Amino acid sequence: MRFLFEPGLFSSAPVQTAFVIGGVTAVVSAIVGVLTVVRGQSFAGHALTDVATTGGSGSFLVGVTPLVGFIGAGVLGAGAMELAGVQRRRGRDVATGIVLGAATGLAALFLYLDTTRSASTGVTQQILFGSIFTVDPSTIPVVIVISVVTIALIGWMYRPLLLSSLSSELASARGVGVRRVSLLFMMTLAVSVGLSSVAIGSVLSTALLIGPAATALRLTKNLRRAFVYSCVVGVVATWLGVVLAYDSYYWDPSSQGLPVSFFIVSIIFLGYLVSGLGLVRRFVGRRASVVTVV
Amino acid sequence: MFSGFMVNAWLVATVVALVAGVVGFFVVLRGSAFPAHAIPNGAFAGAAGANLIGVNPLIGLGVFSLAAALGIGRLSRRGRSDVVTALALMMMLALGAAFISQSTEYEPQIFSLLFGEILGVSASQVVPVAVLGAVCVAAVAVLYRRLLMTSIAPEIAAARGLRPERVELAFLVVIACSTTMTVPVVGALLIFSLMIGPPAAARSFANRPEFALVGSVAIALVTVWGALACSFTTNWPVGFYVGVFSATWFGLGRAYTWRRTRAVKGA
Numbered sequence: 069m070r071f072l073f074e075p076g077l078f079s080s081a082p083v084q085t086a087f088v089i090g091g092v093t094a095v096v097s098a099i100v101g102v103l104t105v106v107r108g109q110s111f112a113g114h115a116l117t118d119v120a121t122t123g124g125s126g127s128f129l130v131g132v133t134p135l136v137g138f139i140g141a142g143v144l145g146a147g148a149m150e151l152a153g154v155q156r157r158r159g160r161d162v163a164t165g166i167v168l169g170a171a172t173g174l175a176a177l178f179l180y181l182d183t184t185r186s187a188s189t190g191v192t193q194q195i196l197f198g199s200i201f202t203v204d205p206s207t208i209p210v211v212i213v214i215s216v217v218t219i220a221l222i223g224w225m226y227r228p229l230l231l232s233s234l235s236s237e238l239a240s241a242r243g244v245g246v247r248r249v250s251l252l253f254m255m256t257l258a259v260s261v262g263l264s265s266v267a268i269g270s271v272l273s274t275a276l277l278i279g280p281a282a283t284a285l286r287l288t289k290n291l292r293r294a295f296v297y298s299c300v301v302g303v304v305a306t307w308l309g310v311v312l313a314y315d316s317y318y319w320d321p322s323s324q325g326l327p328v329s330f331f332i333v334s335i336i337f338l339g340y341l342v343s344g345l346g347l348v349r350r351f352v353g354r355r356a357s358v359v360t361v362v
Numbered sequence: 363m364f365s366g367f368m369v370n371a372w373l374v375a376t377v378v379a380l381v382a383g384v385v386g387f388f389v390v391l392r393g394s395a396f397p398a399h400a401i402p403n404g405a406f407a408g409a410a411g412a413n414l415i416g417v418n419p420l421i422g423l424g425v426f427s428l429a430a431a432l433g434i435g436r437l438s439r440r441g442r443s444d445v446v447t448a449l450a451l452m453m454m455l456a457l458g459a460a461f462i463s464q465s466t467e468y469e470p471q472i473f474s475l476l477f478g479e480i481l482g483v484s485a486s487q488v489v490p491v492a493v494l495g496a497v498c499v500a501a502v503a504v505l506y507r508r509l510l511m512t513s514i515a516p517e518i519a520a521a522r523g524l525r526p527e528r529v530e531l532a533f534l535v536v537i538a539c540s541t542t543m544t545v546p547v548v549g550a551l552l553i554f555s556l557m558i559g560p561p562a563a564a565r566s567f568a569n570r571p572e573f574a575l576v577g578s579v580a581i582a583l584v585t586v587w588g589a590l591a592c593s594f595t596t597n598w599p600v601g602f603y604v605g606v607f608s609a610t611w612f613g614l615g616r617a618y619t620w621r622r623t624r625a626v627k628g629a
Binding site for chain 1: 390393394395396398399440441442444445447448449451452453455456457459460463464549551552554555558559562598599601602603604605606608609612616
């Protein structure tokens with residue numbers, strides 16, 4: 069046990085915060101992620117983290133809390149993507165790309181103004197890579213409230229959303245407002261992504277959104293089971309990554325340890341690769357088969 | 363504005379716009395916007411790694427962008443390509459974060475790799491950029507018919523015995539090549555804007571692929587030149603102007619299509 073859990077792991081306050089924030093965001097990302105992957109909106113999910121980051125760098129400039137900047141910019145970006153035509157499968161990636169390009173242009177300006185006006189060092193790095201260990205514990209309640217709201221929204225629109233994801237013709241024939249559902253989902257995605265970007269950094273945000281969900285959907289064709297697998301993969305990868313990052317400070321006393329995002333993303337990436345092996349798929353997916361979506 | 367260090371900036375910007383206009387035309391046509399974002403963005407990790415072990419950042423960029431192109435192409439056969447692209451990008455960014463954590467005082471370099479330093483281009487950088495740019499344009503010229511056919515008429519392409527996954531892989535390598543060339547100059551994030559906005563706008567204005575291709579290059583040139591002039595005057599980052607101008611072109615293209623379809627419906 070000693071080789072895995074270095075001394076002081078569970079009594080360290082930043083680690084405890086990391087466990088809570090990481091766990092909560094992993095669950096929300098895993099649930100929203102399954103729907104994102106099924107709808108083929110991985111690019112939008114990733115682009116929204118960059119858009120949210122733009123908001124984060126802008127928030128330093130106008131002096132609001134980063135959380136407001138991240139989520140506000142994410143929601144605006146999602147609206148702009150809908151306007152540019154993200155709802156049609158064809159041309160969707162171009163619409164996403166345009167919003168992403170404009171947002172990164174703005175981010176370049178904001179970061180430039182941040183660094184020239186306030187001369188604060190580390191802003192670029194903090195915004196781009198974030199760190200789960202530097203989260204302020206007082207943000208935990210906010211993160212939990214927004215997470216619960218996000219999951220409730222998904223639950224509320226679950227059936228129409230699923231139907232319009234599988235077949236938009238069928239959905240509109242049954243009276244589902246496909247356009248409205250799509251916009252609502254983009255907004256939910258933006259809130260969830262903005263939240264996870266500010267809490268755990270934009271790199272981890274996309275990794276936790278897409279990785280566990282894609283792994284789960286490779287292991288089972290049953291959508292309900294996919295939600296469960298996705299949450300399990302996300303939470304296990306996050307917690308294991310936190311433990312390893314903490315331990316890495318002890319591996320080589322001269323170095324500064326490795327970033328937690330590196331560990332979590334590596335675990336998720338390995339998990340995705342392993343889940344593609346025929347042996348694993350047969351073993352886990354033996355009994356499952358109801359909805360074939362992916 | 364047209365003397366001293368600005369001469370190199372104008373030269374390099376022109377080459378970059380030519381390449382982005384040509385490669386970007388197929389990025390938009392084939393719906394490869396996500397890989398076109400992921401490869402340059404992830405490749406910056408290679409530069410960070412090269413910096414750490416003390417080799418030329420261009421080598422790091424080249425290795426990582428090529429690895430990304432081949433990895434995405436290979437893994438896409440077994441999984442959904444957007445998922446694979448997202449995960450490959452995240453893996454490279456996480457590696458980049460690991461490399462940066464091991465080195466010290468990296469902030470200015472991160473900023474310049476992501477957002478470019480076109481005003482700081484030295485004369486010795488102009489020639490390699492021009493050579494790699496020529497290679498990319500030549501590669502597109504060789505692949506032209508195959509790229510066009512597999513994106514517009516996949517059935518005909520299949521009937522003629524073209525292997526779409528091979529063409530896709532070759533195209534990803536072209537993206538990787540243009541990335542290695544442009545990232546140190548205009549930055550990872552902004553070559554992307556240039557590869558999407560102008561070609562998407564050109565597609566709205568022109569119907570024939572040849573006209574759209576020429577239009578794409580022309581709009582990319584106007585965008586970059588305008589951005590450079592504005593940046594010189596206002597001192598704001600070039601990338602900001604490239605991003606905003608590209609989005610504006612896209613908006614104009616959409617407005618033009620909308621008006622034309624409305625005119626057709628009304629007639």
